[in-house]
Each structure stands twice: as C-alpha cells, then as structure tokens.
Amino acid sequence: MERIRVAVIVFAVLLLLQIILAVRREHIRVEYSMAWFGATALLLALSLSQTALDWLSRVLGVNDAAFILLFVAGILFLFTFFRFSVQVSELKDHNIVLSQKVGLLEWEIKRQAAEIEQMKTQAREGNQESAKGA
Amino acid sequence: MIPSNGSLLILVPAYNEEGSVEQVVRSLHKTLPGTPVLVVDDGSWDATANIATQAGAEVLRLPHHLGLGGAVQTGYRFAFEHGFERVVRVDGDGQHNAADIAALLAAMDEGDYDLVAGSRFLAANDYPIEPLRRFGGLIFSWILYPILGQRITDPTSGFIAVNRRALEVFSRSFPLEYPEIEALVVLKRKAFRFREVPARMFPRTAGRSTINNSRAIYYMVRVLLGVFVNIIKFEPRFHGGARS
Numbered sequence: 001m002e003r004i005r006v007a008v009i010v011f012a013v014l015l016l017l018q019i020i021l022a023v024r025r026e027h028i029r030v031e032y033s034m035a036w037f038g039a040t041a042l043l044l045a046l047s048l049s050q051t052a053l054d055w056l057s058r059v060l061g062v063n064d065a066a067f068i069l070l071f072v073a074g075i076l077f078l079f080t081f082f083r084f085s086v087q088v089s090e091l092k093d094h095n096i097v098l099s100q101k102v103g104l105l106e107w108e109i110k111r112q113a114a115e116i117e118q119m120k121t122q123a124r125e126g127n128q129e130s131a132k133g134a
Numbered sequence: 135m136i137p138s139n140g141s142l143l144i145l146v147p148a149y150n151e152e153g154s155v156e157q158v159v160r161s162l163h164k165t166l167p168g169t170p171v172l173v174v175d176d177g178s179w180d181a182t183a184n185i186a187t188q189a190g191a192e193v194l195r196l197p198h199h200l201g202l203g204g205a206v207q208t209g210y211r212f213a214f215e216h217g218f219e220r221v222v223r224v225d226g227d228g229q230h231n232a233a234d235i236a237a238l239l240a241a242m243d244e245g246d247y248d249l250v251a252g253s254r255f256l257a258a259n260d261y262p263i264e265p266l267r268r269f270g271g272l273i274f275s276w277i278l279y280p281i282l283g284q285r286i287t288d289p290t291s292g293f294i295a296v297n298r299r300a301l302e303v304f305s306r307s308f309p310l311e312y313p314e315i316e317a318l319v320v321l322k323r324k325a326f327r328f329r330e331v332p333a334r335m336f337p338r339t340a341g342r343s344t345i346n347n348s349r350a351i352y353y354m355v356r357v358l359l360g361v362f363v364n365i366i367k368f369e370p371r372f373h374g375g376a377r378s
Contacts, residue, residue, distance in 0.1 A: 096200055096310070100208045103174070103196045104215070 004066040005047050008073065012044040035083050039076040046072055141219040142169055144235070145209035147202060148226030149176040152185050154338070155226050159189035162224065165232035172212060173226065176205035182226070202292075203313035207304060214298070214305040222295045227338045230293045234333045238295040241331045248300040248326040249318070251286075252293035252333025266350055274315060274357070281361065282322050286330060289315045293333050300326060309364075315357050319364040 019036050022028040173186040177199035213221045224230045241250045274289040309316035
C-alpha cells in the first residue's frame with residue numbers, strides 16, 4: 001500500500017509542477033488549468049491522508065486502499081477529460097461558424113471588388129466618349 | 135454574380151472534385167440556364183475551385199475542410215441570407231442527374247413539401263448499387279420508419295430540394311457529419327413535410343466516396359447516435375452554431 005501511495009504522491013506532485021509551469025509559460029489558459037489543479041490537488045490530499053482514505057474505503061465497502069486511490073484517480077481524470085471534450089466541442093462549433101463567415105465574407109468582398117471594377121471600366125469608357133465628343 | 139432576388143439556387147458542395155465538377159456545373163447550366171450555381175469548395179487542395187469558376191459557377195471557398203455538413207450549411211446560410219426561396223443540392227461527384235431537378239421542384243410544389251429528396255431506389259438505375267449501401271439503406275429505412283412516420287427508401291441521398299422554411303432551420307442548425315438522415319429527424323421534430331421522388335443516378339465520374347467498406351460501421355453507428363441525440367436533445371445551446 002505504501003508504495004502505491006508514494007507513487008501516487010510523486011505522480012501528483014510532478015503533474016502539479018507541470019501544470020504550474022504550463023500556466024506560467026501560457027501553454028494552458030488559467031480557466032482550463034482549473035480542472036487539472038482540482039483533480040491533482042484532490043488526488044494528492046487523498047493519498048496524503050490515511051484517515052480520508054480509510055473513510056472512503058468504508059463508504060465504498062472496499063478494503064483495498066490502493067484500489068480506492070486508483071479508482072478515485074480514474075474517476076477524477078475521466079471527469080476532467082469529459083469537461084475538455086465539452087470545451088473542444090464548443091470550440092469546434094465556434095470554429096465552424098467562423099470558417100463559414102470567412103467564406104461568406106470573402107465571397108462578398110470578391111463580388112464588391114468585381115462591381116467596383118465594372119464601375120471603373122464604365123467610368124473609363126464614359127470619359128473616353130466624352131473626350132471624343134469634346 | 136448571383137442575383138439576390140433569385141428564387142432558386144443550385145448548391146454543389148465539393149471537396150477535391152476537380153475530375154467531375156466541371157461536368158456537373160456545365161450540365162446544370164445546360165439544363166437550367168440562368169439559374170445560379172454555387173459551388174461551396176470545402177477546403178479542397180486540388181483545382182476544384184478554379185475549374186468550377188471557369189465552368190461558370192459562383193465559388194465560395196471555405197478556409198479549411200469542414201466536412202460535408204459544414205459545406206452544405208454554408209450554402210444554406212448563403213441562400214437564406216441572399217433571399218433565395220428554394221435550394222437544390224447536387225453533389226459535386228457527378229452522380230446526380232440535373233434533368234431530375236424539375237421533378238424535385240414539381241413534387242415540392244404539388245404537396246407543399248419543405249424537403250424533397252431524390253431516391254435511387256425508386257427509379258430504374260443503370261448502374262449497380264453496392265450491396266453494402268443497399269443493405270445500409272434498408273436498415274436505416276426500417277429504423278427510421280417509426281421515427282419519421284413514413285418510409286424513406288434512400289436515406290443517404292444527397293440530391294435534395296429544400297424550401298425557405300427548411301432553409302431557415304438548416305442555416306441555423308445542421309448536422310456536420312453524414313447530414314442527410316439527421317436532417318430528416320430535425321425536420322420531423324419541427325413537423326415539416328418531406329417526401330421522396332424517383333431519381334436516376336450515375337456512377338461517380340471521378341474521386342472516391344467518403345463512405346467506403348471500412349467506414350461503413352462507423353457511419354452506421356455515428357448516424358444512429360445522431361438520430362438518437364436529435365430525438366432527445368434540447369434546442370441548440372449555441373444559437374449561431376452549426377451543430378444540429
């Protein structure tokens with residue numbers, strides 16, 4: 001049991017450091033780091049507190065504390081991944097709308113450019129005819 | 135340039151269709167002279183956009199590949215914003231017969247339908263329909279019957295006419311991947327009317343279908359999940375969004 005607890009503590013600390021570094025270097029936005037901070041902090045707290053681990057073991061009716069630790073870690077990260085899937089879906093929605101707007105606006109710009117070109121041609125032809133008339 | 139007061143727009147979503155798009159556009163112009171043809175180039179890396187422009191189509195280029203639903207919805211948004219009353223979608227692979235567009239529109243007028251789809255299974259076709267596609271069509275037809283309340287023989291058909299009411303719905307919300315079946319469920323939820331008419335279809339003149347044997351299972355699961363989600367879902371949370 002002690003080995004798995006030590007392993008989880010080391011893993012959680014490393015992950016926490018990695019998250020802090022990523023936030024500092026702006027590789028991850030603060031709002032997206034919240035879920036990771038929360039999950040890692042909870043995992044760390046649980047692996048450091050024998051009392052909390054024993055209480056959870058009793059609640060879930062499982063005697064193996066190592067299993068509980070890994071189970072909680074799995075659940076936490078599943079929730080975190082799900083949260084990110086929701087955010088990725090939102091970003092994809094926004095991305096599609098923006099791409100469509102870009103396509104529609106580019107078409108409109110081309111249409112207006114062609115109209116301006118046509119007006120210029122008409123104006124040039126009008127000027128030439130006026131010059132001939134004069 | 136496309137007139138804003140036009141009543142009918144032909145929409146051709148195309149992704150890497152340089153081998154067939156010219157023939158498709160020319161055939162549409164020949165069959166329906168004066169009707170604007172809009173090719174939505176879905177981020178092709180080949181010469182699709184240039185060839186379509188040279189063939190006389192209006193081309194709307196997307197900055198990157200969105201998938202069939204994203205491209206079709208772009209065309210629907212365009213049509214809705216420019217005041218078109220009806221849109222007929224014709225695939226850029228040359229499978230659809232421009233001569234059948236009149237039948238789609240006539241059926242729409244006859245029964246005040248919001249969507250009319252061409253079905254290859256209702257017409258005598260010269261080319262063999264792959265057994266997997268036929269089997270998939272049957273499965274979907276059977277599953278969709280209680281949901282749609284009517285039999286759909288060719289649920290994957292991309293030869294579709296829609297009126298302005300359907301355009302309004304689809305320009306706001308349209309499925310992204312394999313959109314045809316989900317689009318029917320979306321319309322059914324809104325109590326819109328749709329039907330099928332016979333349509334002759336040709337083998338692809340170039341390129342490859344996105345639904346091949348290895349993707350067929352993914353396709354079926356994805357579409358069934360999409361149908362299920364469309365039955366149980368709330369209105370879209372992102373109102374400007376592309377999601378169905």
